[in-house]
Amino acid sequence: MPREIERKFLVASDSWRRDVASSQRLRDGLLASVEGRKVRVRCLDDRALLTVKGPREGISRDEFEYEIPLADGLALLGHCAGATLEKIRHTVPFGGFEWSVDAYRAPLEDVILAEIELPHEAAEFPRPPWLGREVTGQAEYRKINMLRARSGGG
Numbered sequence: 001m002p003r004e005i006e007r008k009f010l011v012a013s014d015s016w017r018r019d020v021a022s023s024q025r026l027r028d029g030l031l032a033s034v035e036g037r038k039v040r041v042r043c044l045d046d047r048a049l050l051t052v053k054g055p056r057e058g059i060s061r062d063e064f065e066y067e068i069p070l071a072d073g074l075a076l077l078g079h080c081a082g083a084t085l086e087k088i089r090h091t092v093p094f095g096g097f098e099w100s101v102d103a104y105r106a107p108l109e110d111v112i113l114a115e116i117e118l119p120h121e122a123a124e125f126p127r128p129p130w131l132g133r134e135v136t137g138q139a140e141y142r143k144i145n146m147l148r149a150r151s152g153g154g
Contacts, residue, residue, distance in 0.1 A: 002062065002063050002064060002065075003060050003061070003062060003063065004053065004060060004061050004062075004063035004117065005059055005060040005117060005118045005119070005120060005121055005123075006059060006060075006115055006116065006117050006118070006136070007059055007115065007116050007118065007134060007136045008113055008114070008115050008134070008135050008136045008141060009113065009114045009115075009116075009131050009132055009133065009134050009135060009136075010112075010113065010114075010132035010133050010135055011101065011112050011113070011114050011130055011131065011132050012129075012130055012131060012132035013129075013130045014130070015129065015130045016090070016092050016099075016101050016114070016128065016130040017090075019092050019093065019094065020090045020091065020092055020101075021091045021092065021093055022090070022091045023088055023089065023090045023091070024044060024045065024088070024089050025044070025045065025086065025087075025088055025089075026042055026043070026044055026086070026087050026088075026089050027042070027043045027077060027084065027085075027086050028040055028041070028042050028043075028084065028085055028086075028087070028143070029041045029042075029076065029077040029079075029080030029083060029084040030080055030083035030084075030143070030144055031076060031079060031080060033144065035055065036054075036055030036056060037052075037053065037054055037055055038052075038053050039051070039052050039053075040053070041068075041073050041076040041077060041080070042073070043070065043073045043074055043077060046070060047067060047070055047073075048067070048068050048069065048070045048072060048073020048074070048076075049065050049066065049067055049068065049073070050065070050066045050068050050073075050076075051063065051064065051065045051066075052064045052065075056137065058121055059118075059121055059136055059137070060121055082147075082151075083144055083147060085104060085105070085107075085108060085143060085147060086104070086105040086106075087102045087103060087104045087105060087108075088102070088103045088105070089101070089102050090102075090103065092114075092128075094126065094128040095125065095126030095128070096126075097116055097125050097126075098116075098117075099114050099115070099116050099128065100114070100115045100116075100117075101113070101114045101115075102114075102115070107147070107150040107151070108146055108147070108150060111146060113135070113141065114130075114131060114132075
């Protein structure tokens with residue numbers, strides 16, 4: 001069964017920018033969320049993905065991802081009841097790992113988060129000098145909660 005094992009951090013400085021290997025614009029929409037489970041649609045430049053995630057167990061969760069036609073993904077974004085966001089995902093290699101640094105656009109334009117996917121929960125990894133405080137599992141850094149806070153809805 002596919003598992004996502006991920007840790008999330010704030011960034012302490014912009015020095016990560018000098019090591020960016022690639023960047024991609026993403027548009028995400030939350031189609032459904034119930035008791036820690038969610039269904040998300042993600043549109044990239046030329047493709048779309050439908051992702052189903054199970055509830056978190058520590059820093060991991062079940063994750064199923066399926067490519068769908070881009071036209072379907074764009075249409076599904078319209079069914080997300082305002083729970084959509086846009087970000088630029090920068091890939092930044094460091095110490096043998098690949099970091100994803102997400103720079104969000106309005107209404108989260110001042111939010112930049114770094115994520116690392118790990119091979120197992122106990123995996124050790126070097127911390128880049130630009131890495132800030134860990135926020136893995138903290139409710140206020142979940143995308144839906146950040147959106148609600150910005151819209152005055154919670």
